[in-house]
Amino acid sequence: MAAAIEAALAEAAWITRTADRRRVASRLSQERGFARRAAAVCLAQPAFDGHAKELRLALSGCDGWTAPELAAFFTVLGERGLCFRDEEWLVLALEPAAGLDDKGRATVGEHLRPVIDAVCEGGIDAGARPRLYRLIGRVFRTGPEAMPLAALVPVDEWAVALRDRLGDAPPEGLVRLVHHLAELDKPRPTQRWRVRCRELLRADGAGDLVHAAMRAFGEDTELQRHWGTVRSIVSDVNADVARGFVWAVVLLEADDAVAALSELVPRAAGVPRGMREDLKLAGAAINALGDCADPAAVGALWRLRGLIRHRALRKQIDIALDAAARRSGITPGQLLERSIPDHGLAADGTLTRAIGDWTAVLSVGDAMTVRLGFRSPDGATVRTVPAALKDSDDLAALKAVRKEIRQTLSAERARLESLFTADRAWPYEEWARHYRDHPITGAVTRGLIWRSGGHGVLPEEVGPGSEVRLWHPARASLEEIAAWRGTVTARRLRQPFKQAYREVYLLTPAEEQTRVHSDRFAAHIVDHPRLYALLRQRQWRTTWLGAFYDGHATEAKKELAEGVWQVGFRYESAHVEGGEVALAATGPIRFARRQGRGFAQAELAEVPPLVFSEAMRDADLFVALTSIAADPDWQDRGEDDHRTYWRHTSTGPLPPSAEVRHDALARLIPRTSIADRLTLADRFLVVQGDLRMYKIHLGSANVLMDPDDAYLCLVPARKRDSRLFLPFEEDGQLSLILSKAFLLAADSKITDEHILRQIEGTHRNAE
Numbered sequence: 001m002a003a004a005i006e007a008a009l010a011e012a013a014w015i016t017r018t019a020d021r022r023r024v025a026s027r028l029s030q031e032r033g034f035a036r037r038a039a040a041v042c043l044a045q046p047a048f049d050g051h052a053k054e055l056r057l058a059l060s061g062c063d064g065w066t067a068p069e070l071a072a073f074f075t076v077l078g079e080r081g082l083c084f085r086d087e088e089w090l091v092l093a094l095e096p097a098a099g100l101d102d103k104g105r106a107t108v109g110e111h112l113r114p115v116i117d118a119v120c121e122g123g124i125d126a127g128a129r130p131r132l133y134r135l136i137g138r139v140f141r142t143g144p145e146a147m148p149l150a151a152l153v154p155v156d157e158w159a160v161a162l163r164d165r166l167g168d169a170p171p172e173g174l175v176r177l178v179h180h181l182a183e184l185d186k187p188r189p190t191q192r193w194r195v196r197c198r199e200l201l202r203a204d205g206a207g208d209l210v211h212a213a214m215r216a217f218g219e220d221t222e223l224q225r226h227w228g229t230v231r232s233i234v235s236d237v238n239a240d241v242a243r244g245f246v247w248a249v250v251l252l253e254a255d256d257a258v259a260a261l262s263e264l265v266p267r268a269a270g271v272p273r274g275m276r277e278d279l280k281l282a283g284a285a286i287n288a289l290g291d292c293a294d295p296a297a298v299g300a301l302w303r304l305r306g307l308i309r310h311r312a313l314r315k316q317i318d319i320a321l322d323a324a325a326r327r328s329g330i331t332p333g334q335l336l337e338r339s340i341p342d343h344g345l346a347a348d349g350t351l352t353r354a355i356g357d358w359t360a361v362l363s364v365g366d367a368m369t370v371r372l373g374f375r376s377p378d379g380a381t382v383r384t385v386p387a388a389l390k391d392s393d394d395l396a397a398l399k400a401v402r403k404e405i406r407q408t409l410s411a412e413r414a415r416l417e418s419l420f421t422a423d424r425a426w427p428y429e430e431w432a433r434h435y436r437d438h439p440i441t442g443a444v445t446r447g448l449i450w451r452s453g454g455h456g457v458l459p460e461e462v463g464p465g466s467e468v469r470l471w472h473p474a475r476a477s478l479e480e481i482a483a484w485r486g487t488v489t490a491r492r493l494r495q496p497f498k499q500a501y502r503e504v505y506l507l508t509p510a511e512e513q514t515r516v517h518s519d520r521f522a523a524h525i526v527d528h529p530r531l532y533a534l535l536r537q538r539q540w541r542t543t544w545l546g547a548f549y550d551g552h553a554t555e556a557k558k559e560l561a562e563g564v565w566q567v568g569f570r571y572e573s574a575h576v577e578g579g580e581v582a583l584a585a586t587g588p589i590r591f592a593r594r595q596g597r598g599f600a601q602a603e604l605a606e607v608p609p610l611v612f613s614e615a616m617r618d619a620d621l622f623v624a625l626t627s628i629a630a631d632p633d634w635q636d637r638g639e640d641d642h643r644t645y646w647r648h649t650s651t652g653p654l655p656p657s658a659e660v661r662h663d664a665l666a667r668l669i670p671r672t673s674i675a676d677r678l679t680l681a682d683r684f685l686v687v688q689g690d691l692r693m694y695k696i697h698l699g700s701a702n703v704l705m706d707p708d709d710a711y712l713c714l715v716p717a718r719k720r721d722s723r724l725f726l727p728f729e730e731d732g733q734l735s736l737i738l739s740k741a742f743l744l745a746a747d748s749k750i751t752d753e754h755i756l757r758q759i760e761g762t763h764r765n766a767e
Helices: 002-011 011-015 023-029 033-043 052-060 066-077 087-098 102-109 113-121 126-139 158-166 172-181 191-200 208-218 235-252 259-266 279-291 296-307 311-328 332-337 393-422 428-437 441-445 478-490 507-514 529-539 609-626 640-650 656-671 733-745 753-766
Strands: 221-223 228-232 352-357 357-368 369-375 425-427 450-451 455-457 467-470 524-526 553-560 563-576 579-593 598-602 677-680 684-688 693-697 704-705 710-712
Touching: 002 011, 002 033, 002 066, 002 087, 002 684, 011 033, 033 052, 052 087, 066 087, 066 102, 066 113, 087 102, 087 126, 087 296, 102 126, 102 357, 113 126, 113 235, 113 455, 126 235, 158 208, 158 352, 158 553, 172 235, 191 235, 191 563, 191 677, 208 235, 208 259, 235 259, 235 279, 259 279, 279 296, 279 311, 296 393, 332 393, 352 393, 357 393, 357 441, 369 393, 393 467, 393 609, 428 441, 428 467, 455 478, 478 656, 507 640, 524 529, 524 563, 524 609, 529 563, 529 579, 529 609, 553 609, 563 609, 563 640, 563 710, 579 609, 609 656, 609 684, 656 677, 656 733, 684 704, 684 733, 693 733
Parallel strands: none
Antiparallel strands: 221 228, 352 357, 357 369, 425 467, 450 455, 450 467, 524 579, 553 563, 563 579, 579 598, 677 684, 684 693, 693 704, 704 710
């Protein structure tokens, strides 16, 4: 190869010595044979990327290309980027390459990968790429009739795996199938395409090929980019045929279609770190799930909705769910709750499988726990995997089911929590069937309080014939709330999400005055990366702040009440470090109501109380967890501009989330072994140590020391006494406050020199 390049460049050395492009063009028009082909190789070099017209002229008069010469051309070209309209001359090089014999095409194909990447990612017009892909596909065919001309170019692991399975001379029926799948160049196939696909899927081996394609989507191809290495599923050159296989598995009505597509979507959407986004493939898989007749597809779409962050893909999921609901004649919420998979669990939440002489038992303990245990042949129960089963395929399959159950449980916790704003009501029979008695949803349901007959009840107390709602403290009296908090604490009832101790946010006089926005959580200084991550985790849509157009400020948004309402939380850049926004300043919160396909701004007084309360609760959580006031080390490294904010907020008035923490501590303190050393004040938990007295702020968990309120920098491990039941632990602050209290109550036993210097040094200064 090096010899072919060297010979071509030597023959065309005159181009390098000629500065006048008109003279280059004039001489090119006179050159013939090897001299002209050599000129094309020379002009393909990156140094001549401004000579596109001359390169096109050189290629237009070329004939007699040999495989080594074309390999030399594409090798040189691989280091050059492609621009708009470069397809005009690239076609002139690919056509002779496609016309070579089998051996010649194989020689050229080895040097085409960089060119394929350049076509995919360069400035080539999108409309011109299909023609280039077809020509590239012809270069890679192994024989005149061996494979479709534009399908399965072996430049990624997925295509290589399928070509290896098909072999050099695949059956004609499979060739026709792959050819047909490669013709799908739209997000959704036409009815005609589907009919033809079903016909072709009847061919021998067609189903096995489709299943092999879905398995091969699990393979990665590493791509080298100027910023580093990324992993890809399929290259753009194979995008159409990949989408075709996605739809084929649905049309095949395969039992594992939902599982296969559910695994593909997150990978194609770039959810795993380092995976390249392939929105076409992800979108095709979502659309295919929406058309899938398997009821489990609806539950899969809902779980994906909680996992996918890309706005366009989430919109596709919503459209698919709405379409499925319309086909069934029910609401999307009803369709979803009727489509939650049970994963083969019995009514008691267990799944028993015989594996060899052992019996494996998979059980849902509660809304957070899925256990896998084993019974030996003699009836003994063990929790660890027996040595005899460690390599068992049946055990691997059961572990895969356990993973799916955990994912469904997580999605169900999020779905039921979102029902607070939907304010749904169920007839008893419907609620019992789809909630209480479902082997997975029931595990979440049994940990919650429900409203039936006008008052709150536990699931086992709901009576037949009644209407059932999810209980929310905003609709209960103070006495009822206090009673339920006492019940949850006394019974050690671990709720799947905070309910009895849930914060309630009511409209304030200040918000009545501002009418259309709330400043309740404005003017806080927060850690921008943490805020961004938490917003995304709580299903808010937002954008990263940065030094680019319109990157100074943004408004995070979330839809509530099953899409009827939208809340927006504005924030902007407050401090930049190393070119990245490190701190942000929070702004106002606004609400909008659904109006057609969009939203129209609404006054705060018009927002339903539960929608308002839940939206404000999220905002409170964001500020509580990301404010610099919650960082005990911040004052030692923070900016002077924000010190006043830090001092005021870290020990200031309590937000509603901290007020609920106050109530929980009032119930928990008497149960602790240090109750005689603790006193609960308005904003602080006061701890009497052996050396001095401390005040732990119930909002930030920061510690002040008497008598001069000196700050104590204390960052203990968040490990708590597991014997102490906590009724909730959403943000970790309750556990952190208690761990600090236990540490400081026994301050004479502290051995950490950093902590002791602060305690003893400040104490001596005070004396």
